[in-house]
Amino acid sequence: MNLSLAIKHLHPTATPLHDFIVQDNGPEPVLRPGAETKGRVRYEIKPPDNGEEPVEGVHYRYGIDYNRLTEGEDYDLVERGPYIAVWKLDATQPTEAELQAAWEAYQKAEANKPPVLTELEQLQQENLLLKAQNNALSERADFIEDLIAEMATQVYS
Numbered sequence: 001m002n003l004s005l006a007i008k009h010l011h012p013t014a015t016p017l018h019d020f021i022v023q024d025n026g027p028e029p030v031l032r033p034g035a036e037t038k039g040r041v042r043y044e045i046k047p048p049d050n051g052e053e054p055v056e057g058v059h060y061r062y063g064i065d066y067n068r069l070t071e072g073e074d075y076d077l078v079e080r081g082p083y084i085a086v087w088k089l090d091a092t093q094p095t096e097a098e099l100q101a102a103w104e105a106y107q108k109a110e111a112n113k114p115p116v117l118t119e120l121e122q123l124q125q126e127n128l129l130l131k132a133q134n135n136a137l138s139e140r141a142d143f144i145e146d147l148i149a150e151m152a153t154q155v156y157s
Contacts, residue, residue: 001099002103003022003082006099006102007020007094007102009105010099011089011091019087019089020086020089021084021085021086022083022084022085027078028079029066030076030077031075032073032076035069038068040065041063041068042060042062045057045059045060
């Protein structure tokens with residue numbers, strides 16, 4: 001399912017990247033229980049001043065170093081898929097079922113649309129139309145010419 005197109009089908013006036021943002025981060029690591037302490041690393045942000053007690057988030061923070069962990073034992077890579085990262089519309093954010101229904105409706109609407117012609121195909125169709133019009137005008141002129149000839153023979157006879 002293409003979330004952006006489904007949302008645009010639900011809210012045609014919505015502007016992507018302004019009113020909503022759909023994001024796909026790809027595979028993301030998910031820690032298994034007990035691996036938090038194994039890969040935990042303390043990162044220094046700024047050293048405390050003399051006599052000042054270090055405060056977490058100001059002077060240091062803790063993070064996970066996945067290079068110290070083993071994939072499959074300590075963490076797994078999980079594909080989350082596309083999701084709505086930002087929603088700024090006044091309408092409530094659609095549920096997964098609403099998005100799926102909108103996607104199916106969008107696909108049906110697209111299937112019923114006539115195919116978009118390239119510039120060359122459009123020119124070819126216009127050329128065929130002009131040839132048909134030219135033939136019709138030529139036949140009409142021949143018919144009028146025959147009528148005039150028949151009227152002239154009756155007038156002069």
